[in-house]
Every structure is written in structure tokens, then in C-alpha cells.
Amino acid sequence: MARPDSRHAILDAAEAIVGQSGAARMTLDAVAKRSGVSKGGLIYHFPTKEALLQAMIDRMMERADLMREEIRKKFPDERSNHLAVEMRVFQQGAEQKRPQSVALLAAIAANPDLTSGAREEMSRHFNAHIVSGGDFHRSAILFLAALGMHFLDLLNLSFLTKEQKQEIQEELLRLATGNEGI
Amino acid sequence: MARPDSRHAILDAAEAIVGQSGAARMTLDAVAKRSGVSKGGLIYHFPTKEALLQAMIDRMMERADLMREEIRKKFPDERSNHLAVEMRVFQQGAEQKRPQSVALLAAIAANPDLTSGAREEMSRHFNAHIVSGGDFHRSAILFLAALGMHFLDLLNLSFLTKEQKQEIQEELLRLATGNEGI
DNA sequence: TTTAATGTACCGACCGGACGGTACAGTAAT
DNA sequence: ATTACTGTACCGTCCGGTCGGTACATTAAA
Incomplete structure (x- = not known):
């Protein structure tokens, strides 16, 4: 290499x-x-093609980890607010024209088994960190909403305008850093 | 026929x-x-295969419309609460072992263009009804959260336990029928 | 009332092209 | 000598789509 x-x-x-x-x-x-x-x-x-798909998924997850680290550096006061960090990851990911998570799409189309790694990674982040601290329902709903928006982009199904997207993202971040009820 | x-x-x-x-x-x-x-x-x-995929998507949308009608009959006091109706659609859809929206998956894998009909349908429901009445951010977040859960199931990526799913769904419905802040 | 014609629903062998993967000889940098 | 390729030729399988037929029911002319 x-x-x-x-x-x-x-x-x-x-x-x-x-x-x-x-x-x-x-x-x-x-x-x-x-x-x-x-x-x-x-x-x-x-x-093999499967090896290529696996590498795509691995790189996707590595990139997400890098993003988390960068965000923690950039916003030190949110270091331990995992939900807020995740919101920023989604927000930043949405700024790119094409989500890097297209790898998921390719894998799902070719061989759904390849996604098990990604599922475990998400589960880890979700259960171990995000939900641990605060109100489960609230955290889960905010996380799922960000995820929903991301999937809409990924599947090219988004019906939201750029402004709507941005507004919702800012609101999600606000709610993740604050304590208001939903 | x-x-x-x-x-x-x-x-x-x-x-x-x-x-x-x-x-x-x-x-x-x-x-x-x-x-x-x-x-x-x-x-x-x-x-052609494309015709088959299109028919799958069409049937999916027809079924969703039927579901909405049934729900409106079953819960007459929520008739005009479009957000609540949609939450019930998602809830009911999740009870089936496999979401009927697998059609979307097949279409996206084969030819992403085929999903434009579904996108327009979602857009119509979202913009014309759900958001029209109340707080945009709140409605959008609740809708997107339900959608996020649905996509997790669809892509076989769900990391939520059955109980967690059910809890979150009930909470979403509660929030959709009520007026609390998130 | 027999007969011919028409349309619908379906069968299954087959074809051509695309695709994943192999094989291998050669090359150029380290 | 090893690593990291290039280039090309090729193979077998799979898959979408074609095509020639079959069975049967309905309609319509003789």
C-alpha cells in the first residue's frame, strides 16, 4: 500500500x-x-464486489467517528452531550451534496447482510450514550427525527425545501442542547 | 383484468x-x-420489470390511503388531526412483520426515478395537511421521527427492541394528539 | 346449430447481453 | 525482489425480455 x-x-x-x-x-x-x-x-x-461494499461501509463508519471527534474539539462544552454531537454529525453530513452513507444503499441493494456492522455501530451509539443520560423518549424522538431526515436525503425522497431542512436541523440542535419538553 | x-x-x-x-x-x-x-x-x-416495480409502488400508496380512511373511521375525533392519523398509520404499519413499503426498496435499488411518485405523495401529505395546522417544527419533528423508525425497519437497520419501539410510538401518538412541547 | 373468428390468460423454451470474476503477461517504481 | 499496478482476453452464470404456442370462453356469421 x-x-x-x-x-x-x-x-x-x-x-x-x-x-x-x-x-x-x-x-x-x-x-x-x-x-x-x-x-x-x-x-x-x-x-470481490462484496469486499468493495464492505470497505465502503467501513470507511463510512470511520468518517463518522472522525466527524464526532472534530465536533467534540470544536464544541468542547458539548463534549459529553452525545445527542447534541449526533445532531451536529447529521447536520454536517447534510451539507454535503451527497451523503457519504450511500454505501448503505449499495450494500442493502446487493446484500442486506453487509449492513449488520452498521446496525451494531448505531445501536452502540444510541443505547450506550445518547439515551443513557436523559429522558429516553425525548432523546429517542430527536435522534429518530434527525435520522429520518437523513434517510429521506439518502433515498432521494426528501420533500423538504432547503430552508425547511435547515430550520428543522437548527431546532433539533436547540432541543438537544436544551431541556425543553417536546 | x-x-x-x-x-x-x-x-x-x-x-x-x-x-x-x-x-x-x-x-x-x-x-x-x-x-x-x-x-x-x-x-x-x-x-417489463419496471412496470412490476411501478405497480408495487402504486399498490403501496393505495394501501396507505385505505389505512388512513380506516383510521379516520375508527377514531372519528382525530379525523382532522392529520399528524395523529399519520402516526397511527406508521404504528399500524409497524405491526406487520415486514413493512409493505419494501416496494420502495426494490424501486430504489433498480431505478431511483420510480420513487418520484412516492415522494410527491409524501410531500402532499406533509405540506398540505400535517404542517398546515400547528407548530411547524413540532409537527415536522414528530413526523420525521415516525418516518425514521419506519425506515430503520425497512432497511433492516433497527437497533430498537420491540418494547422501545412500542413505547416511542405511543409517545409520538400522545404528542401528536396533545399540545405539549417536545 | 354448427363453425369460424376473436380475445384473454397463461406456458416455458430460448436468446443476447451484462456482469462478476479469472488469468496472465508486462511494467515501473521502491 | 517486492509491490502496485496496467491491459486484454476470456469464461460461466444470471437475468430481462422475446416468441411461438395452448386452453378456453365469448361472440358471430352460415
């Missing part, structure tokens, strides 16, 4: 294809072509 | 396959076999 640029280029290309054209169009040939790597090169890095 | 039993059998089979084995396994042959119809018979009713 002396020149691991190709690995990232391949993963970027795969994400881009899924985001733009749908999971069904994410063929090995298409990914190779788009990433500027030969098919042989692709197979060198990811011996 | 004098004896449309086959049509329904085919749609049922397609849903079952997507729900149990994933969208990628929903091949025409598999659907035909499962529905007890020959491939030729399937193609007679649905000339």
Missing part, C-alpha cells in the same frame, strides 16, 4: 456512481472506469 | 422476496416461481 491513492479513488468512484445513478449501476467495470483504475487494479485491491 | 388474482399473487410474491431476501434477489423468474405463475404469465401482466 505504498501508493494507496487508488484505493480511495476506487471508493470515491463507487460512492459517486451510487449517489448519481443508483446502486444497480455500481458494476465493477463502471467503478474501475470512473476511478481511472484498470479492472485488474480494482480486483487487486478488492478481490 | 377479469380475474386479477394472478396480479395480486405476483405483487405479493415480489414483496415477499424483497422483504425476505433483498431487492437484488427479486428477479422475474423468482417472482414467477414464488407466485405460482409462469414467467410468461408474469410478463403478460407486467410487460
